[in-house]
Amino acid sequence: MTFLKFPFHKTVTFEPAERLKKLPPYLFAEIDRKKRELVAQEKDVIDLGVGDPDLATPPFIVDALNEAARDPSNHRYALDAGMPAFRESVCNWFEKRFHVKLDPAAEILPLIGSKEGIAHLPLAIVNPQDVVLVPDPCYPPYRSGTWFAGGIPHLMPLLEGNDFLPDLGIIAKDVLKKSKLMFLNYPNNPTSAVASKEFFRRAVEFAHEHRILIAHDAAYSEVGFDGYQAPSILEVEGAREVSIEFHSLSKMFNMTGWRVGFAVGNAKALSLLGKVKSNIDSGIFQAVQLAAKKALDEGHETHQDILKIYQKRRDLFVNGLKKMGWEVQAPKATFYCWISVPSGYTSSELVMKFLDTMNIIITPGNGFGMNGEGYFRVSLTVPEARLEEALKRIEQSHHHFHSK
Ligand SMILES: *Cc1c(COP(=O)(O)O)cnc(C)c1O
Numbered sequence: 001m002t003f004l005k006f007p008f009h010k011t012v013t014f015e016p017a018e019r020l021k022k023l024p025p026y027l028f029a030e031i032d033r034k035k036r037e038l039v040a041q042e043k044d045v046i047d048l049g050v051g052d053p054d055l056a057t058p059p060f061i062v063d064a065l066n067e068a069a070r071d072p073s074n075h076r077y078a079l080d081a082g083m084p085a086f087r088e089s090v091c092n093w094f095e096k097r098f099h100v101k102l103d104p105a106a107e108i109l110p111l112i113g114s115k116e117g118i119a120h121l122p123l124a125i126v127n128p129q130d131v132v133l134v135p136d137p138c139y140p141p142y143r144s145g146t147w148f149a150g151g152i153p154h155l156m157p158l159l160e161g162n163d164f165l166p167d168l169g170i171i172a173k174d175v176l177k178k179s180k181l182m183f184l185n186y187p188n189n190p191t192s193a194v195a196s197k198e199f200f201r202r203a204v205e206f207a208h209e210h211r212i213l214i215a216h217d218a219a220y221s222e223v224g225f226d227g228y229q230a231p232s233i234l235e236v237e238g239a240r241e242v243s244i245e246f247h248s249l250s251k252m253f254n255m256t257g258w259r260v261g262f263a264v265g266n267a268k269a270l271s272l273l274g275k276v277k278s279n280i281d282s283g284i285f286q287a288v289q290l291a292a293k294k295a296l297d298e299g300h301e302t303h304q305d306i307l308k309i310y311q312k313r314r315d316l317f318v319n320g321l322k323k324m325g326w327e328v329q330a331p332k333a334t335f336y337c338w339i340s341v342p343s344g345y346t347s348s349e350l351v352m353k354f355l356d357t358m359n360i361i362i363t364p365g366n367g368f369g370m371n372g373e374g375y376f377r378v379s380l381t382v383p384e385a386r387l388e389e390a391l392k393r394i395e396q397s398h399h400h401f402h403s404k
Contacts, residue, residue: 022147028367034355046390048378049361051189051336053254055309058302061253064294068287078283080274082110082262089293090247090262098232106267107240109274112284114219114248114261115141117273118183120280121215121244122149124272126180133175133182135166137190137368137375139217142183154179157371164193168206176210185217187230187333190368190377194224194332200233207242213269214243219261222252222303224333225311234265244269251335252303253295260284260292310335313380313387320391324398337378338365342401347373353400358393 031049038045068074081087087104094108095101102108111117119141126132128150134142136155146153154175156166166184184203186195200216207214216233224230233239248261263270318330318337328339341350347364354360363379365372380387 019148019150023144028363031351031355031361031364034352035361038355038359043359045359045361046382046386046393047361048380048382048390049363050381051379052256052381053251053335054381054383055254055306057254057258058295058299058306060298060302061255061291061295065287065291068290071287074286074290078286078289080278080281080283082108082284083286083289083293086110086289086293089296090264093296094232094264097229098235100232100234102234102264103267107264107270109263109270109277110284110289111246111248111261111263111277112281113250113256113259114217114246114263116259116281117261117263117277118142118215118217118246119145119148120276121269121273122146122151122181124276125213125269126151129178130180131175131178133166133171133179133212135183135185135188136370137365137372138183139185139189140368142185142217143369146181151180152178155369155371156182158188158191158193159371164188164191165195165199168202176212179210179212181213181215182207183215183217184233185219187220187223187331189220189334190336190363190365190372191338191375192331192334192336193338194228194230197231197235200231200236200239204233204236204239204242208238212242213266214239216243216245218245219248219251220334221247223307223310223335225307225314225331228332230333240265242266244273249292249295252306253299254306255292255295258288258291260288310380313382313384316384317378317380317387317391320387321394324391324395326401335380337380338375339378341365341374341376345401347376350376353397357397357400358390360390360393 035045087108090108091102091104122145126149130151131154132146132151133156134153135158143153158164203214221230233243233245244263244265246263250256314330318328321328328337331337341347347366351362351364354362363377365375
């Protein structure tokens with residue numbers, strides 16, 4: 001027997017799979033590169049780009065994790081279906097919040113963050129060449145998850161003239177015939193738009209008529225201002241038959257790094273998603289589930305305090321921009337401002353201008369899809385003092401934007 005000596009071959013190159021080649025170019029790579037360059041030059045960069053809360057997870061949740069992590073019975077593989085105590089806590093919270101009763105045995109599926117469930121869902125119900133209705137602009141996993149399953153995304157433009165809701169009436173019949181799934185997301189990232197129960201009613205009726213599963217991403221349902229509380233699609237009659245809804249503790253309790261969320265709604269769809277997941281992951285660390293349970297059971301007041309902080313930031317930033325003559329609306333929900341690009345710039349050009357002249361990072365709207373062109377997104381995930389500093393820099397560069 002002969003043995004090859006290392007290196008066995010001079011060059012082994014791995015080509016990306018076709019499904020990876022289909023992903024759009026990573027628009028944020030250039031912004032990342034510039035940011036690193038500016039930071040290396042010791043410039044004071046203000047990052048209003050990332051959709052990740054800057055605040056800490058409330059201590060009572062961290063304490064619950066610590067305690068649960070010390071218990072060896074939590075160290076083994078978790079059940080795929082999640083701990084019964086966590087499932088029940090989700091159902092109790094859901095009933096209190098939305099007045100919808102869920103069956104803890106069948107109508108809830110714990111997720112390792114909602115992104116995971118969103119991206120895996122098409123694998124459970126979409127066959128190659130099936131169509132998935134995807135809003136544009138949108139959170140990127142709706143599209144990439146569809147591609148990974150071999151499905152074809154059909155874009156539903158979210159236009160300002162229609163309050164950033166999709167116009168379901170204009171989707172062609174032959175597209176609908178091939179459609180298996182529709183993603184919706186309200187309160188919306190990136191547009192910060194909200195949807196009424198009336199819109200959900202229409203969507204549910206549409207889904208019944210065309211036999212489509214609705215996947216409603218409600219990651220921002222708990223980030224509402226001035227007392228606004230977003231509805232759940234499951235509040236609508238008939239929704240349970242045609243929809244599931246994704247929820248997450250990430251934005252509600254500043255827990256993005258913890259990776260815990262859940263889907264609720266149609267039992268059959270959830271069991272199919274669960275089947276995919278049981279072949280991929282092995283559940284959520286039980287200590288994290290117990291901490292999440294604590295957050296849902298006892299976090300109401302802390303959650304209100306978190307909202308107050310975002311609301312103050314929102315008012316500070318939006319009023320500051322308005323004073324300078326920018327056209328900007330205070331979002332009812334989400335911690336994003338979705339703002340029209342001043343004339344004379346594309347989204348990408350404006351982003352580069354903000355970086356170069358002010359060292360401020362914002363997100364170009366077209367990064368979320370072509371219908372995001374002409375807009376940029378500001379994330380209110382920095383302290384008030386930083387927002388004040390950002391406003392000051394914008395004011396100083398103002399002559400660039402409103403040449404009269
Ligand atoms: C942040 C976010 C999520 C939540 O993701 P997790 O995986 O639960 O952290 C889901 N959808 C949208 C639109 C988001 O912006």
